[in-house]
Amino acid sequence: MARHTSFRIGGPADLLAVPRSESDVVSAVRWAIEKSLPLTVLGNGTNVLVADRGIRGLVLLMDRNLAEIRIEGHVVYAEAGAPLLKVAMQSARAGLSGLEFAEGIPGSLGGGIFMNAGTSLGEVKDSLIDVRAVTWSGDAATVPVGDLGLAYRSSRIAELGLIVVSARFGLRPSSKEEINAAMERLRSHRVSNQPHWARSAGCVFKNTERGSTGRLLDESGAKGMRRGGAVVSVLHANFIVNEGGATAEDVAGLMREMAELVLRKTGVALTPEVRFIGDWDAPVWDNR
Ligand SMILES: Cc1cc2nc3c(=O)[nH]c(=O)nc-3n(C[C@H](O)[C@H](O)[C@H](O)COP(=O)(O)OP(=O)(O)OC[C@H]3O[C@@H](n4cnc5c(N)ncnc54)[C@H](O)[C@@H]3O)c2cc1C
Structure with a gap:
């Protein structure tokens, strides 16, 4: 994989x-x-x-083979495999505001809904209307956003046993210049603060009630920590970068060391944002 x-x-x-x-x-x-x-x-x-x-x-x-995007009035319809950023850019070109937050998020629409992906400009749940989903028992249904339990970088989609196939967003008409300017500000912040070109999964831990976990990790001295080919980025302490040959065990082990460091230095317990998938020795993470 x-x-x-x-x-x-x-x-x-x-x-x-x-x-x-x-x-x-x-x-x-x-x-x-x-x-x-x-x-x-x-x-x-x-x-x-x-x-x-x-x-x-x-x-x-769920990839680009299931990726139609359609705009009807103020409603954007897109299939789960469409890149979230592409949906945002097509909306921006149509003068529709509400998805600017997606600038720089490299995931699919379905993954974005599952994670309630977002940035300082907003998140998926702000404009999502509903999803078409297939249940784990093989039936298709329309599910309104209120039933999906979207919260900070989480949802109840796995618990509900749903596979998101498509979604509708309700957006607001706005000036294309304003939308593009907001996305450009986000882009330039990301370019100078994140290793966006590297092999990573973005922030590996969620933020906490103490604010930015990147800052907590940085203040705790995590930058540059290493296990095998997995290294804590010197640009952003909440990013682990695969410098080449890193294994999943390297990354999971490094995450445990980072969490232990922050707990020891600040008393804050971190929760993974990255999802552990596949054939792991359970449990991969005690508090996920
Ligand atoms: C460089 C970089 C920067 C990033 N910046 C951000 C950021 O600013 N904000 C942010 O929120 N995230 C960010 N991320 C993380 C990531 O891009 C988002 O969480 C994204 O929404 C994940 O989408 P995906 O398609 O890659 O999901 P995947 O990684 O493929 O899957 C994530 C989870 O969603 C489930 N899933 C995926 N598709 C579906 C579906 N159709 N139906 C049901 N379940 C599904 C999977 O089972 C899995 O549990 C960043 C990642 C990188 C690499």
Whole structure:
């Protein structure tokens, strides 16, 4: 799976399916049930750490094969595999505001909804209307945003047993210049503060009630910590970078060391933002 994740880490999946439509997703889920295979959903793989042993059962890869984007009035419809940033840019070109926050987020629309992705400019739940989803029992349904439990970098989508296939966002008309200027400010902040070009999964830990976890890690002296090929970025202490040859165990081990350091120095317990996927020795993380 390494080539399907932004960390470029992870062993093989037993089976991989790339759906092109909602009915493909329904068929794949029903087939997996019939064969008693575990099912894992993946978008762009930019917020996951896939185990070195890989993933057992069937992986549903929601990628550019399921990526239609349509704009009708103030409503944007997009399929789960569409890049979130592309949805935001098409909305911006149509003079619709509400998705500017997505500048620089490299994930898919489905992954963005699952994570309630966001930045200082907002997050998915601010403008999401509803999703079309396939349940883990193989039925399709429309689910309103209020039922998805979207909160800071989390949702109840896994708990509800849903695979997001498409979504609708309600946006506001605004001047294209203002939308582009907001996105440009975010872009230039990211370029100078994050190793956006490197093999990473963005911030590995969530922020806490004490504010930025990047700052807590920096003040605790985490920058430059290393395990194998996995290194804490010197540009942003909440990013782990795969400098080459890092394993999932390297990254998970480094995350444990970072969390222990912050707990010792500040008393704050960190929670992973990155999702551990695949064939791990359970539990990968005590407090996730
Ligand atoms: C350089 C960099 C910068 C980043 N900056 C930000 C940022 O500013 N803000 C932010 O919030 N995040 C950021 N991220 C993290 C990441 O891009 C987001 O969390 C993104 O929304 C994940 O989308 P994805 O498609 O890659 O999801 P994946 O990593 O593929 O999956 C994440 C989770 O979502 C589930 N999932 C994926 N698709 C679906 C679906 N269709 N239905 C049901 N479940 C699904 C998966 O099972 C998994 O549990 C950054 C990452 C990188 C590498």
